[in-house]
Amino acid sequence: MSIRYISQKIAQQIDEELMSASGAFSLDQLMELAGLSCAQALSKSYSSKSHRRVMVACGPGNQGGDGLVAARHLHHFNYKPTIYLPKPGSKDIYKRLLKQCENLNIPVLKDVDQFKKGLSESDVILDAIFGFSFAPPLRKPFDEVLNAITSVDIPIVSVDIPSGWSVTDGPQPLYTEKDENGNYETIKTFEPQVLISLTAPKEGVRKFKGKHYLGGRFVPDELAKKLELNLPEYRGVDQVVELPSDSQSAKH
């Protein structure tokens, strides 16, 4: 049986059950393991020798928190991360995670122009901007941020859902333009090379063509069974497992 691509609603339900009184997980624990998975997925795809300088772009929500945890682990994995955090989340946990990164002297950028300059000095981008709670439209400064990311020629590793994609419907045009016949034409979409889905892949990434990892090796067997997630087996002590790509699974 192949893995289930879950809706936004089921994704929320998993998080809620894990953090309920009966699930008993704290956000600190889950974010630590999620962020560690992200750092491992990046490391499996781009080595610290060839892609040492990682721009970690963080949104204001839990996705950004995963990014902050990943940045810290990437530092310990001998990468040289830089954090872009234009709108720090207000929850205490984000402040603590940011402080942990500052204690490692990881540079933190706030301004979009600094970010663009930082991008030109990076080898790979970890996109932790929007997660499964994202709903269009793109708000400032993230419209400019996504356009900047797609304008540079370095690989993108997206966390959970590529930023700007619909959790249900997948890739969305970053902007459109009238062609010569007066029809609107998609100019650009956001296309990461690597995706790390957390707990289970979301419906919108069903046709993702790049390297696809699953992370979040903490979903209890009974919850996975109840929701028919059909999760693949992880190996050894890995916190991530590679999923067959869409083109591969189409062969079956």
Place this chain on the structure above:
Amino acid sequence: MSIRYISQKIAQQIDEELMSASGAFSLDQLMELAGLSCAQALSKSYSSKSHRRVMVACGPGNQGGDGLVAARHLHHFNYKPTIYLPKPGSKDIYKRLLKQCENLNIPVLKDVDQFKKGLSESDVILDAIFGFSFAPPLRKPFDEVLNAITSVDIPIVSVDIPSGWSVTDGPQPLYTEKDENGNYETIKTFEPQVLISLTAPKEGVRKFKGKHYLGGRFVPDELAKKLELNLPEYRGVDQVVELPSDSQSAKH
């Protein structure tokens, strides 16, 4: 420069600094990473094929918390853990960690006789009974527990400091007896095959002869430098690194 073996006082200082307002770590985070290191160290030494049944013996303090986290990860790593927790700690975090294990249907034993029976059906023991805060004498039921562990012929993986050892002076006799000349003679000491030291090894394990891992890949570089810990380099995404054994380091 060789690694520093730290005192109980320095070990406490590291924990305090990490969890201070400026260190910004939560106990949930540190315990998650520490427990994950323990599960990884066990997995590097004893495979889930040959040593599937792991008895995780947990004390009432933070050491026991590390054990509960390790048990959960061992379950996900395809081991079959059983928890022995005779005196559950009262802090909320221990209750949550225990509940997470119960949600995975990991058996939890409370009675020392159940523990002894469980030992006879185990392939390896994870000793998370006492940590660096331990001070003699051994209190009930742990005197009986340590004697039971040393009476079975299965390997022991100890967390941070082998249980019953002095953090400063190392191995302590579990009990002594008068020999034929009326002199007291050590009958038994607690000798684990594998040790996983957390953040930095403690003074008492300087002469430990078995396989020795270091875990806790989260100590900020500046703190390590300030305390002259001389930590070795971890590899790849590993959460543990093997230390040269005492006999090897004696060659230098």
